[in-house]
Amino acid sequence: MSANPFRDARVTDDRETLIRRLWQDRPRSRFVHWSGGLLLALVVHGWMLGGVNLSDVLSPQRWQNVERFLTELRPFPLQGRAWDWSVAGQWTLELLREKAWPAAVTTLAISVLAIVLATLGALLLVLSAARTIADAEPYLPGPRPPGLIRRLGSGGVVAGTRALLTFFRAVPEYIWAFLLVAMLGPTAWPAVLALALHNTGVLGKLGADVVENLETPALEALRGVGGSRLQIAGVGILPAIVPRMLLFVFYRWETCIREATVLGMLGIVSLGYWIEDARSRNHYDEMFFLILVGALIVLLGDVLSEIARRVMRTQQ
């Protein structure tokens, strides 16, 4: 891409030639081409897996299934009868009172507590995961270059913390939840801690990157007047990273709500628990209603976090 087609174009070049030259000199990358080909191959492979049989999908029996399923989505007392608002209302209220409302509140509470714990966890680990502050001589060179042991020590702390964060993040929430249920029994703790652990990994990594990208002059000055690592962190780093961290926290909270609804399937009484329960009893009307409630609280979370982000933006 060294040649600039505009510059190289001779004055005599007519428009057609110029356009052709521009086209010939467009940025091209073999890597991108091969990637595209490989992706296409993957997609084709995916669709050829089998189990994707169109004639089967379109068979009349399938459609009978679909039709039956759709009739079963009607509230049970109304199945095979004309629609009646009072009956439907009563059914809804009862379901809300007995299952949906408490489960929705539980789901929200799990997600909130999980994200707050994850934030605290991430804040604890953020400093030792950032190469800048965890360096043997943070921000300013010391009177003597640090010895091998101190350099290895600080490098080890950073690498270790980063590895821990990666580990937290790489294990899916569900695996954490499985393990924690086996450890703690069926309270709400496993769900909260599973989400908190996974998100500590995510927030810790994002936070450490923020710390490493901070503007250094103020921190160098703090170091210059003899501030210890903790003092620099308390006065210089923490206040500086809070705005960005809060944005990340709210983004992650949205996913937390989604996951919290699902984690109920492991026996914790959030919405997923009742959805799984309704499914196993083939009560599709109930299941459908509960899934809708789940969608609603996810949307509610979206709106709340959008409001929070907007409030914070007004300050900047």
Next chain:
Amino acid sequence: MTAKTPSFSIGPRGWVLLSLLASAVWASVTLDLDVRRLVPTEGGWSVAAEFLARAVSPALTYEAAVVPAGTQPLLVKATEAARMTLAIAAAAMSLALVAGGTLGLCASTFWWRGTVRGVRRRFPFVVAYAGLRILIAVMRSVHELFWAVLLLAVFGLGNLTAVVAIAIPYTGVLAKVFSELIDEAPRDAGDALDGLGASRFQAFIFGVLPRALPDMGAYAFYRFECALRSSAILGFFGFPTLGYYVTASFENLHYGEVWSYLYVLFVLIALVDWWSGQLRRRLVA
């Protein structure tokens, strides 16, 4: 100039922080959490210790005492599961890209906020726009596992069910993000074409879309990574992806095998992560 009187005010960010803490307190009261329940039973500790200890020594062969004759070796099975995971994710993403791309282009404000021709503000368009937005929001806010539960009831346990279950929420997410990326892309070229008398469609295709395309590609690839995870997780419902074998091994207390499958998943995700990083560097220069 008088010196500012120091006054105590916490500002919007402070309020957000405070309400976050308050809601955490509310949450722990609501959940009726007891810190004492955090101490695992003796059995609990040994489970955790055993499980985490196997992280450094994943199984290379089956842990069961008796392995039926003719069973594939563990590593072959894990690779096979990884292939299924990848295939389902790729098929789902292709579907989501087509559907989400279309919806996203339609939902971008470019079409709806008439800059030159104000006719698009008319009532039917407003209704159509709101409907589109609601559709996208609903697709997005139902978790793929719940889509799977719904589709299982209709279509039964097949690969198509898994593909569609992932494709629906991903369509919603892609549509939302694509429309935002298009809205945020610079409008200069599009406006110029508009001024030259290009049709709305031409201005969009040649002026607006190319400015947003690299970011859209990069984001789509990131979602592909997420789709891999979702595809693996769907295995918990019996689809033959990595999650299926993870749960089976977990329930049989074969923790070494659990880690083998997890590491295969990690490698898969790390590979795609590396790939998408390389692509992003070349696309979003």
